[in-house]
Amino acid sequence: MVDKVVTRGIVSQLLATLYTLKDCIDRCPLTEWNESHGDYPFSQVVFHTLFDCDYHLSDSDEEFRTQPFHLGNAKVFHDYSGLEDFSPVRLYEKDFLVQYYEHCQLKTVSKIEGRTIAELSIPNSDIRKNMTRLERWMNIARHNQHHAAQLALTLQLLTGKETEWISWGYERD
Secondary structure: OHHHHHHHHHHHHHHHHHHHHHHHHHHOOHHHOOOEOOOOEHHHHHHHHHHHHHHHHOOOHHHHHOOHHHHHOHHHHOOOHHHOOOOOOOOOOHHHHHHHHHHHHHHHHHHHOOOOHHHHOOEOOOOOOOOEHHHHHHHHHHHHHHHHHHHHHHHHHHHOOOOOOOOOOOOOO
16 A cells, blocks of 8 residues: 555656646747757757656666667667767757657656555666665656756746646646
8 A cells, every 4th residue: 555655656746747847848939949048948958858757767778778769769869869968959849849758758657656665665777876766766856847947937937927836747637
């Protein structure tokens, strides 16, 4: 029972961060999608956030690189430059990033739901070796929310409209 409560809470909060990001994607005017707003273009921040979420939900680099979504979008993922520490140069289509969001949403549920407390305590074998799965997943939530908040502020400055607060992720759609 405790396992289910804990994993459901983790999934719900991770989904809430993804829903906040999705709200930003939906509200970003196309005229601003690839424009710089003092740092990186909106599309690059969204891609970076989803890429990081996707990567840290994986248990190994190989699992990450060989998942069907990546293989089906080989032109985007061909060199895995998102794993490198340098300024991004690519721009991304909104439709693709909505699909990537949906991939991350489904992966969040499938990777976490049903895990036991013991499984949450396992250090990862390949990605973030110094973190347990639980720590990695909490780090994803913080990272997602960090960038969603940046994008939400950008949108508020552009449109004068605040982002709605999203408390949980289940039963949202």
